Amino acid sequence: xxxxxxxxQHLMTAAISIFSRYGYHEAGIREIAQExxxxxxxxxxxxxxKSDVFLALIDALYSAVMDEVMRGRKxxxxxxxxxxRSLDRVVxxxxxxxxxARVVLVTTLGSEPVVENxxxxxxxxxxxxxxxQLQECGIPSERAQIGAxxxxxxxxxxxxxxxxxxxxxxxxxxxxxxxLFWHAWGLRLSSTSSxxxxx
Amino acid sequence: xxxxxxxxQHLMTAAISIFSRYGYHEAGIREIAQExxxxxxxxxxxxxxKSDVFLALIDALYSAVMDEVMRGRKxxxxxxxxxxRSLDRVVxxxxxxxxxARVVLVTTLGSEPVVENxxxxxxxxxxxxxxxQLQECGIPSERAQIGAxxxxxxxxxxxxxxxxxxxxxxxxxxxxxxxLFWHAWGLRLSSTSSxxxxx
Amino acid sequence: xxxxxxxxQHLMTAAISIFSRYGYHEAGIREIAQExxxxxxxxxxxxxxKSDVFLALIDALYSAVMDEVMRGRKxxxxxxxxxxRSLDRVVxxxxxxxxxARVVLVTTLGSEPVVENxxxxxxxxxxxxxxxQLQECGIPSERAQIGAxxxxxxxxxxxxxxxxxxxxxxxxxxxxxxxLFWHAWGLRLSSTSSxxxxx
Amino acid sequence: xxxxxxxxQHLMTAAISIFSRYGYHEAGIREIAQExxxxxxxxxxxxxxKSDVFLALIDALYSAVMDEVMRGRKxxxxxxxxxxRSLDRVVxxxxxxxxxARVVLVTTLGSEPVVENxxxxxxxxxxxxxxxQLQECGIPSERAQIGAxxxxxxxxxxxxxxxxxxxxxxxxxxxxxxxLFWHAWGLRLSSTSSxxxxx
DNA sequence: AATGAATGAGGCTTCATTCAT
DNA sequence: CATGAATGAAGCCTCATTCAT
Numbered sequence: 001x002x003x004x005x006x007x008x009q010h011l012m013t014a015a016i017s018i019f020s021r022y023g024y025h026e027a028g029i030r031e032i033a034q035e036x037x038x039x040x041x042x043x044x045x046x047x048x049x050k051s052d053v054f055l056a057l058i059d060a061l062y063s064a065v066m067d068e069v070m071r072g073r074k075x076x077x078x079x080x081x082x083x084x085r086s087l088d089r090v091v092x093x094x095x096x097x098x099x100x101a102r103v104v105l106v107t108t109l110g111s112e113p114v115v116e117n118x119x120x121x122x123x124x125x126x127x128x129x130x131x132x133q134l135q136e137c138g139i140p141s142e143r144a145q146i147g148a149x150x151x152x153x154x155x156x157x158x159x160x161x162x163x164x165x166x167x168x169x170x171x172x173x174x175x176x177x178x179x180l181f182w183h184a185w186g187l188r189l190s191s192t193s194s195x196x197x198x199x
Numbered sequence: 200x201x202x203x204x205x206x207x208q209h210l211m212t213a214a215i216s217i218f219s220r221y222g223y224h225e226a227g228i229r230e231i232a233q234e235x236x237x238x239x240x241x242x243x244x245x246x247x248x249k250s251d252v253f254l255a256l257i258d259a260l261y262s263a264v265m266d267e268v269m270r271g272r273k274x275x276x277x278x279x280x281x282x283x284r285s286l287d288r289v290v291x292x293x294x295x296x297x298x299x300a301r302v303v304l305v306t307t308l309g310s311e312p313v314v315e316n317x318x319x320x321x322x323x324x325x326x327x328x329x330x331x332q333l334q335e336c337g338i339p340s341e342r343a344q345i346g347a348x349x350x351x352x353x354x355x356x357x358x359x360x361x362x363x364x365x366x367x368x369x370x371x372x373x374x375x376x377x378x379l380f381w382h383a384w385g386l387r388l389s390s391t392s393s394x395x396x397x398x
Numbered sequence: 399x400x401x402x403x404x405x406x407q408h409l410m411t412a413a414i415s416i417f418s419r420y421g422y423h424e425a426g427i428r429e430i431a432q433e434x435x436x437x438x439x440x441x442x443x444x445x446x447x448k449s450d451v452f453l454a455l456i457d458a459l460y461s462a463v464m465d466e467v468m469r470g471r472k473x474x475x476x477x478x479x480x481x482x483r484s485l486d487r488v489v490x491x492x493x494x495x496x497x498x499a500r501v502v503l504v505t506t507l508g509s510e511p512v513v514e515n516x517x518x519x520x521x522x523x524x525x526x527x528x529x530x531q532l533q534e535c536g537i538p539s540e541r542a543q544i545g546a547x548x549x550x551x552x553x554x555x556x557x558x559x560x561x562x563x564x565x566x567x568x569x570x571x572x573x574x575x576x577x578l579f580w581h582a583w584g585l586r587l588s589s590t591s592s593x594x595x596x597x
Numbered sequence: 598x599x600x601x602x603x604x605x606q607h608l609m610t611a612a613i614s615i616f617s618r619y620g621y622h623e624a625g626i627r628e629i630a631q632e633x634x635x636x637x638x639x640x641x642x643x644x645x646x647k648s649d650v651f652l653a654l655i656d657a658l659y660s661a662v663m664d665e666v667m668r669g670r671k672x673x674x675x676x677x678x679x680x681x682r683s684l685d686r687v688v689x690x691x692x693x694x695x696x697x698a699r700v701v702l703v704t705t706l707g708s709e710p711v712v713e714n715x716x717x718x719x720x721x722x723x724x725x726x727x728x729x730q731l732q733e734c735g736i737p738s739e740r741a742q743i744g745a746x747x748x749x750x751x752x753x754x755x756x757x758x759x760x761x762x763x764x765x766x767x768x769x770x771x772x773x774x775x776x777l778f779w780h781a782w783g784l785r786l787s788s789t790s791s792x793x794x795x796x
Numbered sequence: 797a798a799t800g801a802a803t804g805a806g807g808c809t810t811c812a813t814t815c816a817t
Numbered sequence: 818c819a820t821g822a823a824t825g826a827a828g829c830c831t832c833a834t835t836c837a838t
Contacts, residue, residue, distance in 0.1 A: 007797090023309055024309055025224055025309065026312075028831095028832065028833085029832080029833065029834085030832080030833095033800095038798075038799085039798065039799045039800055040799080040800060040801095040833095040834090041797095041798065041799050041800060041834095041835085041836085042797080042798055042799070042800095044833095044834070044835080045797065045798070049833075049834080050832095050833065050834095106308070107309065108309075109305070109308035109309050110222055110223055110224065110306065110307070110308045110309025110310055111309055113222075113225075120363060142371075142375065143375065143378075143379070146357075146372060146375035146376060146379060147379055149353070149356050149357060149360060149372075150349075150353035150356065150357070150375075150376050150379055150380075151353075152356060153349075153352040153353040153354070153355055153356025153357070153359075154348070154349035154350075154352040154353050154356075155352070156352055156356070157348050157349065157351060157352025157353075157355070158345075158348060158349070158352070160352075161348060164319060172341075173345060173348075176341065176342065176345035176349075177345060177349050179342075180342070180345060180346055180349055180383050181349075181383065183383050183385075184379050184380065184382050184383030186382070206822085206823095227806090227807070227808085228807085228808065228809085229807090229808095237823075237824085238823065238824045238825055239808090239809085239824085239825065239826095240809090240810080240811085240823070240824050240825060240826095241822080241823055241824070241825095243808095243809065243810075244822065244823070244824095247809095248808080248809080249807095249808070249809095405818090421707055422707055423622055423707065424710075426810095426811065426812085427811080427812060427813085428811080428812095431821095436819075436820085437819065437820045437821055438812095438813090438820080438821060438822095439813095439814085439815085439819065439820050439821060440818080440819055440820070440821095442812095442813070442814080443818065443819070447812075447813080448811095448812065448813095504706070505707065506707075507703070507706035507707050508620055508621055508622065508704065508705070508706045508707025508708055509707055511620075511623075518761060540769075540773065541773065541776075541777070544755075544770060544773035544774060544777060545777055547751070547754050547755060547758060547770075548747075548751035548754065548755070548773075548774050548777055548778075549751075550754060551750040551751040551752070551753055551754025551755070551757075552746070552747035552748075552750040552751050552754075553750070554750055554754065555746050555747065555749060555750025555751075555753065556743075556746060556747070556750070558750075559746060562717060570739075571743060571746075574739065574740065574743035574747075575743060575747050577740075578740070578743060578744055578747055578781050579747075579781065581781050581783075582777050582778065582780050582781030584780075604801085604802095625827090625828070625829085626828080626829065626830080627828085627829095635802075635803085636802065636803045636804055637803085637804065637805095637829090637830085638802070638803050638804060638805095638830090638831080638832085639801080639802055639803070639804095640830095641829095641830065641831075642801065642802070642803095645830095646829080646830080647828095647829070647830095
């Protein structure tokens with residue numbers, strides 16, 4: 001599992017492990033390098049700085065989520081169907097990459113301006129995407145906007161709780177959130193449990 | 200507003216200002232002291248460490264919120280009324296102390312184990328309180344629990360957004376969140392806009 | 399015991415207690431003041447600095463020892479008798495004021511240049527006095543000098559040991575040292591156990 | 598003498614220099630680093646703290662002394678011979694490493710609990726070793742114990758004096774102490790001046 | 797590409813001392 | 818005389834980053 005991935009990928013995996021264990025500030029490059037079984041200098045061959053890995057992790061999650069979302073929407077026509085599929089894919093991808101998701105959603109806060117800005121932009125992009133879809137389902141602009149934000153915040157909170165209490169079923173909690181919002185928005189269609197394509 | 204408060208209060212106000220401007224790690228004791236117009240050593244007369252002020256801030260907000268909530272419930276009988284009043288008071292207090300709330304809800308994350316643990320405990324206490332009230336309104340245990348968490352996460356997200364875009368109306372956003380969840384829980388009673396007692 | 403002594407004396411007693419418990423650097427003025435049940439500022443009414451109390455303690459012990467030594471020599475004629483009496487008085491005074499002696503002999507080292515210099519001078523004065531007496535007993539100059547130094551060093555070591563192992567009999571140990579040196583110097587007269595006058 | 602030693606050795610030499618010049622508390626890591634011509638951070642690559650170097654210095658001296666003592670005793674049978682040789686080697690090693698010895702014997706006192714405890718243990722170990730040998734020479738237990746302590750104290754005092762008055766011959770003084778105690782213990786054998794092996 | 801010893805700016809915290817009341 | 822809140826210089830240590838090998 002390690003030999004085939006490139007060094008860079010290997011370092012990112014190590015970073016996820018260390019960051020989620022210690023948090024952004026407590027985590028040290030030395031520890032990440034150790035976890036990846038290489039020297040500190042090697043880290044700087046693949047990343048320009050500590051924040052740089054973090055940005056890479058954020059982008060990795062973002063890409064994964066977006067890929068899944070986009071792929072899932074192709075063959076659907078109804079707005080509600082699309083929204084349902086989107087949420088499924090988002091949640092599904094986060095579940096599949098739960099360690100990465102935890103780092104990005106929970107650990108990022110309080111890291112560094114550059115990193116926080118980046119995540120902020122992505123969260124906004126995502127929230128806007130969601131808000132647009134909500135509007136397409138007939139929800140008025142302002143409510144859609146607030147709803148999108150609330151949904152993102154709720155998801156982050158769930159991962160934060162799971163980070164502290166791993167015995168809680170992440171699946172159950174995310175599903176609960178999904179249902180909650182689905183109901184809040186007054187949508188009818190039930191969850192279209194089409195699993196995201198395996199990575 | 201500053202001369203009459205004790206030095207400790209004065210320092211806490213300064214801390215709110217500095218923390219919300221720079222975040223936990225970037226904030227320095229020197230800056231806090233400067234903002235409070237006193238020497239660095241004076242800070243350590245009133246607080247034992249950087250994390251100590253932060254804990255004090257967290258507790259200050261928690262106390263304020265709890266006081267308001269408890270005071271608001273006295274004369275009410277119906278479970279839904281109580282819940283509505285509780286939410287009003289929570290949101291109301293956060294709005295009144297929005298700067299403090301922003302620091303506690305947004306800045307705390309990624310600070311230090313001691314601080315994060317403290318906030319975590321308080322958030323949990325609060326979420327449980329909310330969950331209990333939701334159950335008293337007839338919402339099944341599990342949904343109540345998830346709902347409480349989601350509500351807390353959503354509120355935090357709102358403050359995070361307001362921290363970045365102060366031009367957004369915090370009142371409108373919190374009200375939006377409140378309505379969203381009220382609807383999600385299928386409750387009837389409209390918001391009982393009894394403003395919290397002025398401090 | 400406290401009300402009758404002046405504040406200054408009271409503070410010195412407190413200082414002995416604190417210094418012997420924590421050592422020079424770990425001891426704080428605040429702690430000394432607390433022990434003396436007065437405010438920090440009051441300390442600075444009677445002493446100009448931390449080192450100042452220490453100097454006072456050193457002088458107090460020095461005076462006590464010298465008083466006893468001088469008083470004990472009056473009515474003696476033989477050199478060996480005088481020496482014996484001197485040693486008795488020195489050791490006797492240290493035993494009577496063992497807490498003070500411990501602080502001066504053990505704690506002083508590594509304190510501060512001013513303090514160390516002062517103690518050094520006193521130790522030298524004392525060693526020279528002893529050396530002179532040894533020479534009067536017929537011991538050649540150089541051996542007398544070395545002997546005096548060694549004696550002082552040995553006594554200090556004994557107090558250092560007693561500081562760590564208070565269960566050891568300080569009386570027995572000092573007597574042992576006295577005998578050892580008495581023998582080393584080839585003196586005949588046995589110890590003239592005339593106790594020093596009580597203070 | 599500096600280029601060939603490793604950085605760690607180099608730093609220890611610098612530490613000896615600085616500590617003996619300023620004492621434990623007045624000595625700063627910055628000064629040690631400067632003396633060793635490296636950055637402060639480099640110091641912390643080789644030692645974990647200020648007390649850590651000090652412990653290393655103590656151990657270095659202790660090892661050197663013990664090595665010499667043990668090596669010198671191999672081919673001897675008589676108890677008195679062994680004792681004589683031991684004292685020679687101890688004194689000899691301290692003379693060879695006089696700067697280090699001065700720091701360890703004089704500067705350590707009043708440093709820090711950890712350091713003082715360590716030195717205390719080593720001094721005790723050494724005193725016990727000496728006491729044992731004295732008993733093997735027929736000196737009763739208690740006198741042997743006191744004698745060992747007194748010897749250690751006397752040696753320390755000598756180094757303390759030499760630290761202040763470098764013009765005094767350290768060789769003469771230590772030899773004087775050696776003779777003094779030899780005589781005090783009533784031993785016959787003269788000093789077996791076999792010099793310790795050169796390092 | 798890989799290494800890891802070296803760097804040094806900067807942060808938190810302590811505590812002897814002062815001075816206005 | 819007594820007080821104790823206020824002061825601020827100074828010290829130890831961390832850790833992201835570099836660069837010669």
